[in-house]
Amino acid sequence: MPEDKNFANKLILGDNLEVLKSIEDNSIDLIYLDPPFFSNKTYEVIWGDEGEIRSFEDRFEGGIEHYIGWLKERVKLMHRKLKDTGSLFLHCDWHASANIRVEVLDSIFGRNNFRNEIVWCYTGPGSPYMGQFNRKHDTIFWYSKSVKHWRFNKEQILMAYKGGSPHSGGFVENDGTRLSPDEYTKGKVPEDWWADIAIAARFPKNSENNIGYPTQKPVALLERIIKCASNKGDRVLDPFVGGGTTVAVADKLGRQWIGIDQSSMAIKVSDFRLKKQHDAFSQPYDLILRKKDYDFLRHTDAFEFETWIIKQFGGIPNEKQRNDGGIEGQAGDGAPIQVKRSDNVGVNAVKNFWASLQQYDQKLFDEKVANGETAGYIIAFSFGKGAVEEIARLKNKNNTVIKLVKVSDIVDYGKKPEVSLSANNIDKNEFEFTAKAKSEPDIDFYAWDFSHSEQNGFKADVLFDKTGKQTKKFPDGEHQIAVEAVDRGGISGTDRVKIKVKKQKK
Numbered sequence: 001m002p003e004d005k006n007f008a009n010k011l012i013l014g015d016n017l018e019v020l021k022s023i024e025d026n027s028i029d030l031i032y033l034d035p036p037f038f039s040n041k042t043y044e045v046i047w048g049d050e051g052e053i054r055s056f057e058d059r060f061e062g063g064i065e066h067y068i069g070w071l072k073e074r075v076k077l078m079h080r081k082l083k084d085t086g087s088l089f090l091h092c093d094w095h096a097s098a099n100i101r102v103e104v105l106d107s108i109f110g111r112n113n114f115r116n117e118i119v120w121c122y123t124g125p126g127s128p129y130m131g132q133f134n135r136k137h138d139t140i141f142w143y144s145k146s147v148k149h150w151r152f153n154k155e156q157i158l159m160a161y162k163g164g165s166p167h168s169g170g171f172v173e174n175d176g177t178r179l180s181p182d183e184y185t186k187g188k189v190p191e192d193w194w195a196d197i198a199i200a201a202r203f204p205k206n207s208e209n210n211i212g213y214p215t216q217k218p219v220a221l222l223e224r225i226i227k228c229a230s231n232k233g234d235r236v237l238d239p240f241v242g243g244g245t246t247v248a249v250a251d252k253l254g255r256q257w258i259g260i261d262q263s264s265m266a267i268k269v270s271d272f273r274l275k276k277q278h279d280a281f282s283q284p285y286d287l288i289l290r291k292k293d294y295d296f297l298r299h300t301d302a303f304e305f306e307t308w309i310i311k312q313f314g315g316i317p318n319e320k321q322r323n324d325g326g327i328e329g330q331a332g333d334g335a336p337i338q339v340k341r342s343d344n345v346g347v348n349a350v351k352n353f354w355a356s357l358q359q360y361d362q363k364l365f366d367e368k369v370a371n372g373e374t375a376g377y378i379i380a381f382s383f384g385k386g387a388v389e390e391i392a393r394l395k396n397k398n399n400t401v402i403k404l405v406k407v408s409d410i411v412d413y414g415k416k417p418e419v420s421l422s423a424n425n426i427d428k429n430e431f432e433f434t435a436k437a438k439s440e441p442d443i444d445f446y447a448w449d450f451s452h453s454e455q456n457g458f459k460a461d462v463l464f465d466k467t468g469k470q471t472k473k474f475p476d477g478e479h480q481i482a483v484e485a486v487d488r489g490g491i492s493g494t495d496r497v498k499i500k501v502k503k504q505k506k
Helices: 016-020 050-059 063-081 097-109 181-186 219-229 245-252 264-277 294-299 302-312 347-360 362-371 385-398
Strands: 010-013 028-033 082-092 114-121 137-144 165-167 170-172 235-238 256-261 286-288 336-339 374-380 401-406 418-427 430-438 443-449 462-465 469-473 477-487 492-501
Touching: 010 264, 016 063, 016 256, 028 063, 028 219, 063 082, 063 097, 082 097, 082 219, 097 114, 097 137, 219 245, 235 245, 245 256, 245 264, 256 264, 264 443, 264 462, 264 477, 302 336, 336 347, 347 362, 347 374, 347 385, 347 401, 362 374, 385 401, 418 477, 418 492, 430 443, 430 477, 430 492, 462 469
Parallel strands: 010 256, 010 286, 028 082, 028 235, 235 256, 336 374, 374 401
Antiparallel strands: 082 137, 114 137, 165 170, 418 430, 430 469, 443 462, 443 477, 477 492
């Protein structure tokens, strides 16, 4: 897979080991990774889709040694992708933190490039008594690629002092620390233990800090890391994007970003988060799924589709977009390509293409026919019986080989789920909504927009709903509600319903 110098603002469904290979070396400013912890428990499987389960089985096939090998292979690639001034922050817990530091990070980055062991402390329900203290912290290892140069924007992460009092020699903190008035006003650089950032469960449900993803990291945690170790315009990578906090924060802070995950559900939830915070001035991004949306491909700009599908086929598209004689590009073997962005392509298309081949380059056509080689390719979504029969006739009667190539032979695509949404007024201004969806692959989850408008697009209020049912109260007036159903390929379908809430009489 060739490296891409402009690899940024992409949300990618795939194995990060393979995706990393396509990112240019020395091009990333900051990597934050929160790999699945080495718990070796099935409760670590959060989304439950095929990609995540397969990844889970890969990691724990051979115990801690296998897990460390799995992680080390990926961190080696990440080290190559970092700029010389870049940093990596690896988030883990007690299960494998010692192994990760010594066997992975020290081994790849070098002990001298260790910057901090950050301890993120938090509170929450305690575990059943096991004759030991409750484990209530995670560890974040910070390593720089260079021993001499790395970014640390202390002024971006200064914490406000609390509880201090004036003193003749300046200000005194409650812990006895004496500060100058200037220092007290500006704040202080956080210590390497962070007890001021709450876990996601402490925030209201369906807020940006608690979208329903069980191991979600809070916005403030990623803000501190991204602000301290990168600048606006820098490129931030999260190879285990999960609930999407890293890319959402990086996007808000004006960084370029890349998010990767094996789970289609993780990628789509992250996509919904980004869409919710985007406006007309936000930077665009690419959503890259294993399956393409048939409706999008079928109705996208014709010239863009032709160029894209020819490249996917391994060919070279024509630079000019008009007066090309029906030839849109060339295959790797030099044979001309024609693209039909349609279904059920018929016999006339084949006959016209056969004539175009000779007009385009008679010498090349004659050589291909004489050698029994493919004279040309037609790419389309599907072909009718007449086209197939004409291909056979040309081969038998004229020794002309023309190959019909379906788009599905080049890229995997699927059709949007069929979605229906109904509303039931259950009590005054309270409504119950029920979504039903059908898709060839199963439906994974639903997302809801309770103040939907076509102008603003889909802005999810509920990002992750497995039931397809929601209950909500509304103020007086008209409201449009939209639901998106996401299938296991990451393709979503939408339906909308309008309700009218009448003013209640006193």
